Amino acid sequence: MKKALQEAEMAFSKGEIPVGAVIVVADKVIASSHNLTELLNDVTAHAEMQSITAAANFLGGKYLKDCTLYVTLEPCQMCAGALYWSQISKIVFGARDEQRGFMNMGTKLHPKTTVVSGVMANEAADLMKRFFLERRK
Amino acid sequence: MKKALQEAEMAFSKGEIPVGAVIVVADKVIASSHNLTELLNDVTAHAEMQSITAAANFLGGKYLKDCTLYVTLEPCQMCAGALYWSQISKIVFGARDEQRGFMNMGTKLHPKTTVVSGVMANEAADLMKRFFLERRK
Numbered sequence: 007m008k009k010a011l012q013e014a015e016m017a018f019s020k021g022e023i024p025v026g027a028v029i030v031v032a033d034k035v036i037a038s039s040h041n042l043t044e045l046l047n048d049v050t051a052h053a054e055m056q057s058i059t060a061a062a063n064f065l066g067g068k069y070l071k072d073c074t075l076y077v078t079l080e081p082c083q084m085c086a087g088a089l090y091w092s093q094i095s096k097i098v099f100g101a102r103d104e105q106r107g108f109m110n111m112g113t114k115l116h117p118k119t120t121v122v123s124g125v126m127a128n129e130a131a132d133l134m135k136r137f138f139l140e141r142r143k
Numbered sequence: 144m145k146k147a148l149q150e151a152e153m154a155f156s157k158g159e160i161p162v163g164a165v166i167v168v169a170d171k172v173i174a175s176s177h178n179l180t181e182l183l184n185d186v187t188a189h190a191e192m193q194s195i196t197a198a199a200n201f202l203g204g205k206y207l208k209d210c211t212l213y214v215t216l217e218p219c220q221m222c223a224g225a226l227y228w229s230q231i232s233k234i235v236f237g238a239r240d241e242q243r244g245f246m247n248m249g250t251k252l253h254p255k256t257t258v259v260s261g262v263m264a265n266e267a268a269d270l271m272k273r274f275f276l277e278r279r280k
Contacts, residue, residue, distance in 0.1 A: 047205045048196050049228035050187070059185050068184045083250050084224025091186035091221060112249045113220050 007100060007126045010076045013040040013053065014133055020045060024133045027053035027077040029061040029070065036073070037061040053077060054085035058092055070094040071118070078130035080107035080123065090116050098122045100130030144237060144263045147213045150177040150190065151270055157182060161270045164190035164214040166198040166207065173210070174198040190214060191222035195229055207231040208255070215267035217244035217260065227253050235259045237267030 013026025017040035029037040037060035042051040054077055062068045074096040081089065081099065086108030089097060093116045102123065104110055115121070150163025154177035166174040174197035179188040191214055199205045211233040218226065218236065223245030226234060230253045239260065241247055252258070 043205060047199050047203065049199070049205050050192055050196055050225050055187055059187055062184050062186070066184065068180060068186050082224060083227060084221050087219060087221025087224050087250070088187050091219075111251055113224070114248055 007076045007078070007098065009035060009038060010053075010078050010100070011126060011129055011133070013038055014078045014130065017041045017053070018133060018137055024137050025053045025077065025079045027057040027075060029057045029073050029075050031061075031065070031070075031073045036064040050084065052082065052085050054081050055088055058088050058094075062092070068092070074098060076125075078126075079103055079134070080109060082106050083108055083111045083113045086111075086113040086115060089119065090114060092116075094119055096120050096122070098125050100125055101127045101134065144213045144215070144235065146172060146175060147190075147215050147237075148263060148266055148270070150175055151215045151267065154178045154190070155270060155274055161274050162190045162214065162216045164194040164212060166194045166210050166212050168198075168202070168207075168210045173201040187221065189219065189222050191218050192225055195225050195231075199229070205229070211235060213262075215263075216240055216271070217246060219243050220245055220248045220250045223248075223250040223252060226256065227251060229253075231256055233257050233259070235262050237262055238264045238271065 010026040010028045014024040018024035022041045025041040037057040039056035041053045070092040078100040080103040147163040147165045151161040155161035159178045162178040174194040176193035178190045207229040213235045215237040217240040
């Protein structure tokens with residue numbers, strides 16, 4: 007999660023909503039990315055989406071059955087929907103997203119996927135707060 | 144929708160689940176694509192996702208507020224989640240996807256988005272049936 011937070015800080019420094027993601031398999035990082043929706047002018051360029059594509063590319067197969075995603079913010083409907091298709095083993099996220107997160111939106115994950123929340127949540131939430139405070143100035 | 148069906152047929156000929164999508168603004172096609180999840184080894188390579196990215200790229204902005212998406216099959220959670228972020232004006236789809244479509248899955252669209260279903264639904268459903276029949280052989 008520390009590495010995902012570093013990715014989120016990279017997004018912050020580019021003026022992107024600071025979300026970072028990392029995918030790990032057998033203790034090895036195989037993908038890491040941060041939100042690039044502004045730079046790429048693309049609503050699909052969330053950190054998770056990029057990491058899913060990169061991890062599948064690394065593995066040479068589209069399923070991420072033995073992988074764990076670490077992401078600083080609770081995934082949205084789109085990212086949770088992509089994670090559903092990927093059959094990922096585990097999702098570990100930091101801060102909750104009450105408004106746009108998949109839990110309150112009711113998005114279904116794959117039955118084999120387990121979820122852990124709240125890991126370094128304060129650090130992730132602080133980064134988000136700092137971002138929106140600076141943007142309001 | 145005819146053009147979206149042509150895209151779906153292109154997917155079929157490549158051994159991909161036959162779904163095609165087209166995005167139109169002011170009667171002009173600005174993006175067209177078909178499912179490429181197998182070829183790209185990427186669960187995120189649905190027809191709709193590619194068209195959303197291509198249309199935003201064409202427009203030079205990430206929002207598709209004045210656009211209409213034509214897609215042969217009801218979008219899934221991931222694609223509906225991406226369409227939510229895009230604030231697309233209208234979604235026109237062909238065949239229902241009772242199992243994995245966004246309607247039964249409960250994915251929320253943007254409040255400004257309208258949905259029309261059942262356009263050339265038989266043609267789209269026939270193509271899907273033919274694909275899965277051939278794959279079972």
